[in-house]
Amino acid sequence: MRELRRDPVADRWVIFSAERADRPMGAITEHIVEPDSFCPFCEGAEASTPSESFALREEGSAPDGPGWRLRVVPNKFPALSGEERPSGNETDIYQRLPGVGRHEVIIETPEHDRSLADMPEARIAEVFGAVRGRMREYRKDERIRCAQFFKNHGQAAGASLPHSHSQLIGMPVVSKLLAEELEGAARHYRQRGRCVFCDIIEFELSHGQRVIERDEVFVALAPFASRFPYEAWLVPTRHEARFDDTDDAVILALAGMFKQIAARLNRTLDDPPYNLMLHTAPFGPAPPAPYHWHIELMPVMGRAAGFEWGAGFHINSVFPEDAARVLREAP
């Protein structure tokens, strides 16, 4: 059973995805991944995932068989699904929605031990391209308002299987962080008539101290108010609200910049676990003020605890100017 519920005070939606049980336990702290156990994401194990919704394959190879270099499959335990019915009947102060949406896994490579950052640029670009393609599919469904693409690399970053993969969740409401960013972008636009991200890029490029790397298409920044040590944002310098509207040249440049920054993080922090998140405008009509898609990359160096959950603030022990300098100087 899947359902979205809104907290009446904090205006925060929570996705419930549960089988009702006598003694429901939820996720148990840290999945145990046994290195030698069966991997459902390896070539030859296609039958152990739901049927693929997209794949890049050798010519002539059959769906859900070997011969692929990338597969997209529905999540076996989806947070949201296409076939949920309205549930419950309390109303009054509470609001709920059926858990309608999509939840897919992008299996980025058939090789069990290959990480995304180690793949050739063209292959990384195929991963981002597949995400763009799936989002173009999702946006045809009017019930889906936005999609969250994310990757958890390493067990401490929340990955439950070591085989390199990422996930895409299509949601019937705009996510909380995206709503906040849209509001912040609108506030900035009202005050200055400009895209706040374009202003950030201009400011950072002219000051330089938080720039990790730049090329013709992307700038990689340690953001001014980084929540985590060595947090990095990859921002396309050309203004564009939606990742799903971007072109192949930008996708290829994104792959190159991701590979560069991941290599710098790996050399500096010794292959850290990380979370990667795409921020992009909701589907549907144009947003009321300029938005600007980008990728946020966060090495996992600690974990959120009482202060973060209570205050919604973060305490960061590394200034972004220092992080950017160290990453620029990485051999």
Place this chain on the structure above:
Amino acid sequence: MRELRRDPVADRWVIFSAERADRPMGAITEHIVEPDSFCPFCEGAEASTPSESFALREEGSAPDGPGWRLRVVPNKFPALSGEERPSGNETDIYQRLPGVGRHEVIIETPEHDRSLADMPEARIAEVFGAVRGRMREYRKDERIRCAQFFKNHGQAAGASLPHSHSQLIGMPVVSKLLAEELEGAARHYRQRGRCVFCDIIEFELSHGQRVIERDEVFVALAPFASRFPYEAWLVPTRHEARFDDTDDAVILALAGMFKQIAARLNRTLDDPPYNLMLHTAPFGPAPPAPYHWHIELMPVMGRAAGFEWGAGFHINSVFPEDAARVLREAP
């Protein structure tokens, strides 16, 4: 050096607390706590903490010596401090504040292996009473706008030392979650002319399915939009905005209810790590709409990952109706 920085898009403050270094590393994933190593929170080790700002002691015992049953000391590595100077000079799109505030540790017991929930009710009440006392002290400082009390129990919940303790951080800005709750409470008040928490209590008590326990003074709920499996809120049934204004009878009742709920969680989930957070109105003038202080208690059963950091949403695999039933039925 300490500084607060505001993200210009997400309107989110981050506290920077760092010594500048050539190769700053930040927190390393999971502190390693060696069970036999020296504990700075034990009786006899008073010299290894900063001087106590408050203590409950045997009559005649000297400050910063043995003979105490509770000590409050400044954090040795404070996130915020009373003596920060304004820093930096960039302005334009960015906003920053000096890292002014307080950061104290409440050492809840001299016994190394005693957990808060195992202490007698009267001793637990002394802990909450000490927090109230420190908040009454903090609020005299006009630079401090609100305080976040929190407890991380267990290594997986972020505790860096096993000896039972909690923390209090006084901040120069209102925390993000508190600001959101104040806004939600104001919205509800505009629409209904009532305190949203009082309405929640009334609704939950009349429906019953998410009530874990209640007595004359408190109700313990599995909240409608729980972010985490077995999340529990302890809410005083009498309307009161500020924890720092509450009286001894409520403090004692809180201790009793905390002990009850912690025992139910321990029996159900086998002594889980948990985070405990106090939510209370900011210091200074009365809030513009009714607020209602409460405690949020969250067993740690997984960890936030890419989806949570990207979307600001949570996926919860246990419905609160199920969690409340299981906790009610705990032996």
